[in-house]
Amino acid sequence: MVNLTRRGLAASLAALPIVAAMPAPLRARSSGPLPRLPVTARLRIGRFEVTVISDGYIDFPFDFFTGVTPDQARAATAAVHAAGVNGVRGSFSTWLINDGERFILVDSGPAGTVSPTSGYLPGTLAALGIGPEDIDAVILTHAHIDHIGGMVAGGRNNYPNAEVFIDRRDVAAFTDPSIEARTPAITKSSFAAARQLVDLYPRLQRIDGEREIVKGVSVFDLSGHTPGQIGVRIEDGGESLELVSDMLFHPAAHPALPGFGIIFEMDKAAADATRARFFPQAAERGSLLAATHMPFPGVGRIVKDGDSLRWLPADWSYTD
Ligand SMILES: [Zn+2]
Numbered sequence: 001m002v003n004l005t006r007r008g009l010a011a012s013l014a015a016l017p018i019v020a021a022m023p024a025p026l027r028a029r030s031s032g033p034l035p036r037l038p039v040t041a042r043l044r045i046g047r048f049e050v051t052v053i054s055d056g057y058i059d060f061p062f063d064f065f066t067g068v069t070p071d072q073a074r075a076a077t078a079a080v081h082a083a084g085v086n087g088v089r090g091s092f093s094t095w096l097i098n099d100g101e102r103f104i105l106v107d108s109g110p111a112g113t114v115s116p117t118s119g120y121l122p123g124t125l126a127a128l129g130i131g132p133e134d135i136d137a138v139i140l141t142h143a144h145i146d147h148i149g150g151m152v153a154g155g156r157n158n159y160p161n162a163e164v165f166i167d168r169r170d171v172a173a174f175t176d177p178s179i180e181a182r183t184p185a186i187t188k189s190s191f192a193a194a195r196q197l198v199d200l201y202p203r204l205q206r207i208d209g210e211r212e213i214v215k216g217v218s219v220f221d222l223s224g225h226t227p228g229q230i231g232v233r234i235e236d237g238g239e240s241l242e243l244v245s246d247m248l249f250h251p252a253a254h255p256a257l258p259g260f261g262i263i264f265e266m267d268k269a270a271a272d273a274t275r276a277r278f279f280p281q282a283a284e285r286g287s288l289l290a291a292t293h294m295p296f297p298g299v300g301r302i303v304k305d306g307d308s309l310r311w312l313p314a315d316w317s318y319t320d
Pocket of ligand 1: 293
């Protein structure tokens with residue numbers, strides 16, 4: 001018989017092994033396992049509604065970075081409290097543009113391919129009431145698998161009605177067996193994904209240079225990180241947002257250190273040069289930027305800080 005008086009309970013607990021005396025974790029009384037909450041942020045850029053949707057995240061190991069040793073990467077990120085046990089946390093942000101007539105997806109996330117903590121985009125689209133068949137166009141900023149992995153699953157295209165836009169130089173590079181042959185093993189999955197993309201999307205358009213995709217949505221050159229990386233500029237009514245993909249990885253390094261790169265870059269010199277050119281230009285323009293791997297939602301500006309540059313996250317965008 002359990003003695004429910006205070007004294008009696010204390011006496012009973014004292015007699016139990018210590019592990020049994022630990023309180024049970026608190027649980028909401030009426031719920032089973034909670035569904036994953038969609039990780040989203042929404043901005044209005046003129047007439048456009050732009051929803052940042054995270055496909056998940058990864059902890060980039062310290063030895064993935066170039067321009068620094070793993071120890072330097074660990075020390076530099078530890079100095080600003082950004083060194084995790086397994087590396088540097090990176091988001092996988094994707095963007096859904098609604099222009100009132102069309103849904104345009106920018107990038108499709110890794111979809112579980114390079115990180116088990118990814119693949120959340122389709123569930124979030126469903127939570128927003130958007131099916132894969134509702135996506136009218138997909139713009140792919142470059143052909144790395146963490147940006148194109150979600151285009152194909154189980155040998156089928158995931159966005160059957162979408163016109164797909166990707167730079168011609170990335171399609172050429174990532175379907176070229178001779179380039180693949182001299183590429184580190186870790187990047188080979190991007191080549192396989194690029195070949196599937198070309199095979200399964202007959203409406204894929206290889207694009208060249210700056211062009212408008214729909215009114216107010218245009219692409220611009222950010223080549224360096226890959227031979228054909230592009231950014232997407234959304235512009236209306238005096239407002240603009242530039243989706244700049246992998247131009248910035250983490251505020252612990254970018255924009256202060258343009259030579260901080262990642263091992264997936266085929267041409268490090270070109271990647272470094274593009275960052276070194278872009279960062280001060282973006283600061284000068286005061287552009288509102290969104291970057292894939294920056295801490296979610298990855299929206300902010302590059303600002304001058306004395307002789308250096310730093311990342312300033314944008315205020316949270318309340319759209320009410
Ligand atoms: Zn990336």
